[in-house]
Amino acid sequence: MTKKVVIIGGGIAGMEAASTLSRMNIDVLLIEKKQQLGGHVGEWDHLFPNFRNAREITRSLLYDLQDKHIKICTSTEITGISKKSGKFEVRTTQQQTFKADSILLSTGFDLFDARKKEEYGYGIYENVITSVDLEQKLKESNVLTMASGVIPKRIAMIHCVGSRDEKSGYFHCSKVCCITAVKQAIEVKQKLPHAEIFCFYMDLRMYGKKFEELYREAQEKWGIQFVRGRLSEAAENMDGSLQIKSEDTLSGRPLKMNVDLMVLMIGMVPSESTTFLGKMLGIHFSEDGFINHDDIHLENNLTNVPGIFTAGTVTSPMTITDTIADARSAALKIATYIS
Amino acid sequence: MKEFGFSITKDRQIDYDQNDHRLLNFVLENEPSFIVCISCGGCTATCSAGNLIDFNIRKLNILIRRGETEDLEREINKCMLCGKCMLVCPRGINTRNVILKIKEAIQKFR
Ligand SMILES: Cc1cc2nc3c(=O)[nH]c(=O)nc-3n(C[C@H](O)[C@H](O)[C@H](O)COP(=O)(O)OP(=O)(O)OC[C@H]3O[C@@H](n4cnc5c(N)ncnc54)[C@H](O)[C@@H]3O)c2cc1C
Ligand code: SF4
Ligand code: SF4
Numbered sequence: 107m108t109k110k111v112v113i114i115g116g117g118i119a120g121m122e123a124a125s126t127l128s129r130m131n132i133d134v135l136l137i138e139k140k141q142q143l144g145g146h147v148g149e150w151d152h153l154f155p156n157f158r159n160a161r162e163i164t165r166s167l168l169y170d171l172q173d174k175h176i177k178i179c180t181s182t183e184i185t186g187i188s189k190k191s192g193k194f195e196v197r198t199t200q201q202q203t204f205k206a207d208s209i210l211l212s213t214g215f216d217l218f219d220a221r222k223k224e225e226y227g228y229g230i231y232e233n234v235i236t237s238v239d240l241e242q243k244l245k246e247s248n249v250l251t252m253a254s255g256v257i258p259k260r261i262a263m264i265h266c267v268g269s270r271d272e273k274s275g276y277f278h279c280s281k282v283c284c285i286t287a288v289k290q291a292i293e294v295k296q297k298l299p300h301a302e303i304f305c306f307y308m309d310l311r312m313y314g315k316k317f318e319e320l321y322r323e324a325q326e327k328w329g330i331q332f333v334r335g336r337l338s339e340a341a342e343n344m345d346g347s348l349q350i351k352s353e354d355t356l357s358g359r360p361l362k363m364n365v366d367l368m369v370l371m372i373g374m375v376p377s378e379s380t381t382f383l384g385k386m387l388g389i390h391f392s393e394d395g396f397i398n399h400d401d402i403h404l405e406n407n408l409t410n411v412p413g414i415f416t417a418g419t420v421t422s423p424m425t426i427t428d429t430i431a432d433a434r435s436a437a438l439k440i441a442t443y444i445s
Numbered sequence: 446m447k448e449f450g451f452s453i454t455k456d457r458q459i460d461y462d463q464n465d466h467r468l469l470n471f472v473l474e475n476e477p478s479f480i481v482c483i484s485c486g487g488c489t490a491t492c493s494a495g496n497l498i499d500f501n502i503r504k505l506n507i508l509i510r511r512g513e514t515e516d517l518e519r520e521i522n523k524c525m526l527c528g529k530c531m532l533v534c535p536r537g538i539n540t541r542n543v544i545l546k547i548k549e550a551i552q553k554f555r
């Protein structure tokens with residue numbers, strides 16, 4: 107009998123794992139709760155570190171899913187999973203039941219809800235937006251304006267919103283938002299050549315390939331300015347602009363600044379879906395709320411439950427590059443496990 | 446140096462080996478959360494005193510870490526103990542208690 111794998115979550119991790127498994131002649135059922143595959147990457151416009159159109163990624167991954175070994179169920183959620191004599195039984199909201207030899211959890215991450223960081227005024231002040239809102243605006247329109255329709259003259263990108271912050275409940279670093287801020291700052295500058303753009307950061311984490319180069323380009327070519335200090339608060343002025351406060355730690359003095367638009371670089375947090383499924387399956391989570399690995403170096407696709415594997419951002423924030431590598435490695439681990 | 450009549454201006458360098466680290470150790474022992482400061486400056490940005498006068502709590506804290514405690518007594522007395530800094534600290538440091546412990550340590554090691 108052919109072996110079967112159920113993949114839960116059709117973001118880029120689930121998609122890449124599905125096509126990799128199918129190429130090894132393993133039957134896959136890919137379950138996605140939304141109408142479309144692609145996950146968060148489907149919402150992005152152009153990608154760091156090279157401004158590639160995000161649609162190229164999802165299109166390419168979708169293309170690879172056309173295979174006789176792959177069955178896809180969209181708009182489907184999991185209602186229950188049970189394990190009987192080494193086999194899993196997965197029940198869905200479409201009243202279907204599927205048997206599986208192995209399960210891959212690729213249910214991804216959630217975005218931090220910026221309203222929780224009240225002192226920054228998201229949802230209260232109209233000119234405070236998130237990096238995800240900005241991504242939408244870049245995707246949908248050629249102009250970027252304040253809520254009033256006026257062109258902003260000064261824009262602040264605020265790093266670490268809902269990351270590295272015990273006050274908002276998440277102490278981990280989201281890894282992608284420093285470079286996203288640099289990327290978006292450049293994109294904004296391209297649209298608004300006369301605007302001044304400031305990034306307020308605690309530490310700049312430019313660890314990936316071509317990240318440091320992009321940071322340098324932001325300074326050299328686009329005149330983006332960097333202030334090392336964490337924002338303590340923002341207040342709205344009469345005209346809708348914002349007064350923000352931080353310390354300019356490198357000069358050692360408190361700093362205030364008026365800006366027309368403030369962009370909050372929101373973090374990647376453990377997804378509610380993953381927590382729900384993980385609890386149902388008895389999976390261990392680490393302190394940061396993401397799925398735990400007992401062996402972080404050598405077995406980073408294994409959970410504590412035999413037969414259940416992970417791929418992508420269910421275990422930690424990751425870039426696309428890292429997610430794809432993790433998904434391929436998960437597929438290989440699963441293939442070895444079921445054979 | 447003084448007896449030779451040379452300059453009495455202190456060297457600009459932080460002389461880490463020569464500095465006195467007792468104060469730091471006392472604060473760390475009595476308010477261990479002090480150790481996790483990342484010098485983000487959130488406290489200074491919101492500080493009631495620091496916005497008005499020359500007083501920088503983050504900088505004072507980093508100087509203590511290096512054993513630079515000159516002028517500390519005069520500086521720390523500028524704090525109004527309002528506790529605003531505690532509300533913003535992303536590392537959840539009990540900054541107000543850190544300040545109280547610094548004051549205690551100054552008395553102890555003066
Ligand atoms: C603002 C921002 C910008 C970014 N920009 C870039 C960039 O430019 N370049 C780059 O390399 N990376 C970027 N990233 C990172 C990138 O988004 C991630 O690497 C990628 O989305 C991870 O994919 P994933 O499949 O692990 O998770 P996700 O994208 O979260 O996909 C998970 C999927 O699982 C589905 N799902 C969840 N629960 C269930 C369930 N119970 N049942 C069925 N389906 C379920 C979800 O609907 C979703 O489709 C960015 C991240 C952020 C936050
Ligand atoms: S990647 Fe940068 S902005 Fe994002 S949480 Fe880490 S340090 Fe903060
Ligand atoms: S807010 Fe907290 S972490 Fe930041 S500099 Fe002040 S004490 Fe250190």
Ligand code: SF4
Nearest residue numbers: 492524525527528530
């Ligand atoms: S407690 Fe002291 S250091 Fe903290 S905000 Fe108030 S005045 Fe500033």
